[in-house]
Amino acid sequence: MGENRVARVAVDVPLAHLDRPFDYRVPEALVDQAVVGARVRVRFAGRLRDGFILELAETSDRAELLSLHTVVSPEPVLTPAVARLVRAVADHYAGSFSDVVRLAVPPRHGLTEKADPPAYPPADPTQPGATVLTGYPTGSALLTALRDGRSPRAAWTVAPRPDGLGDWKAGLLEAASATLDSGRSALLLVPDARDLKRLAERATARFGAGSFVTLSAESGPAARYRAFLAASRGLVRLVLGTRSAGFAPLPNLGLVALWDDGDDSWAEPRAPYPHAREVAVLRAHTSGCALLVGAHSRTAEVQRLVEREWLVPLGLSPAQARGACAVVRVAADGEHALDRDPLARVARVPHQVFETIRSALAIGPVLIAVPRAGYHPVVACAGCRDIATCPTCSQPLVDTAGGRPACRWCGPPLQPWSCSTCGGHRLRTPVAGVTRTTEEFGKAFPGTRVVGSSAETPIEVVDDRPAIVLATPGAEPIARFGYAAAVLLDTGALLRRPDLRASEEALRRWLAVTALVRPADEGGTVLVVGEASERSLQALVRLDPVGFAGRELVERSEAGFPPAAKLVTIEGELPVLDEVRVSLALPSGVEAQGPFATGSSEGLGRLTVRCSLAQGAALVSAIRTLLATRAAAKVEGPLRVRVDPQVI
């Protein structure tokens, strides 16, 4: 067989036991096109299937080889570095190469590929931007290391303020700039399209228009593929993107930076459900690039990497942070139904909230963070605020879309409702949506502009004139010069969520709101309505997300949850899961719980398997082997495996 006439092909087959390369002969006519990374079509089990050339070789172990059927295009879309990352991610999540490669390489867009690429002027990092990282201890050392071509890894805890030390976008661009200076490329990742747009605006100002690309699934197939090609062809050295851009092919990658790893949009909803933070970690590991994980808060996962000394901490002390940010105070969520002031009566908030808003309005806009409508669809008595229950079965009544409260089991109550505690007849929704609360604040502050921003009707920016801005989580507008104050209403609603990460997530959101408020020396205040003894609330008041994450990690360790333990859930039909539990020869130290019915659908259930981190890789590999064996034996019953799932 001639020179490089064997192509190792990753064939797109969904079967777990066929998750390995297959050799094909490269026919004479395709020699020029059959390059490493090219998309091909091959005959596999009698059918034509898609695949990628992983490598070219001179010989094969096998005597007889089929020929490549077609080279779809000679464009090398799957580089060896990305192929290694895809394999590592698949192995980590007990998934297959073909599943992960679908997340890594966007669908081909033929016209875009054939068209002349636009001109990409070089990113000009000589324009000095604001220096942010140097304001942090060891920040200068990080930049120097990047500039010198080294690969530091850091967990950057960003001070929650709107500008200066809180300007995380400038910090990421600064790190990128230092990396570009070393002759390498950089990848900056943000959780959503809104952040991407804002980061891109800053990147344009710093590096010049067109000197970088943004890579996101939301930009449509053509634009997405054009940006992908600009990266893989080495036409740009700076890529900004969202979740799937974590796999972006960049020659000579020097840095991956990821903003706010606690955001739930980092969790990929498609199998094998990789988390972008872990993809970035695996990328730094497999390609030896630098890693910068920045956030106002700190996840237990990042805390673990810091404690293992795999990430270096980069942040202010809590005392330094308090000196640089808004002051945070707690208002007890007391018996305000009896309060005299109009806001307390109308919107059910403590008197202190009214005072804070009134004084802050004198110097600027005020943000009111309200829990998302629908968090608690339950209804309560307007008199005593007790939860309203069904007169027939005593289950909580819920607020239906039609506006009439009803019991989930018995339907709308037949006779007029009366409160079983105080005998009252009027009902109200305890957590009002933005629209409703907007009206209430309008009444309490006559003459003040009141605007609402929610996911459905978001507002991007507000100016510095006094206004009350009500916003649901994630839809908070930016105030051009920072809010004079922010009020976090009903913090208990977030904390009461039946979720392992409820308090971590709550602190993350509150710090994000704090970051929109002016620092204390400019009069900025954050008022939190809630239970002052809550650990997450105390961490907010002290601006100490690191201390919080340390204790959070200890708790996860005691409870046997990720990232302190390896936890895998397997979902499928209950009898199938019984078989799985038996056939998974569990080594000692590996526990299994269930299978339990999930209630999501008839006959479906979940089996949870957990073990120490030391045994984690062996457990995941054993589960993968089980999937392969089952697929090879054609055992019926689909299974869904999640490694370290984000929500349990």
Add this chain to the structure above:
DNA sequence: ATTCGGACGGCC
């Protein structure tokens, strides 16, 4: 003798 079909093994 020939054809049909269902099960099983392998997929380069």
Add this chain to the structure above:
DNA sequence: GCCGTCCGAATT
């Protein structure tokens, strides 16, 4: 998955 093959039973 899906295809090919192999073997037994049904059909001529």
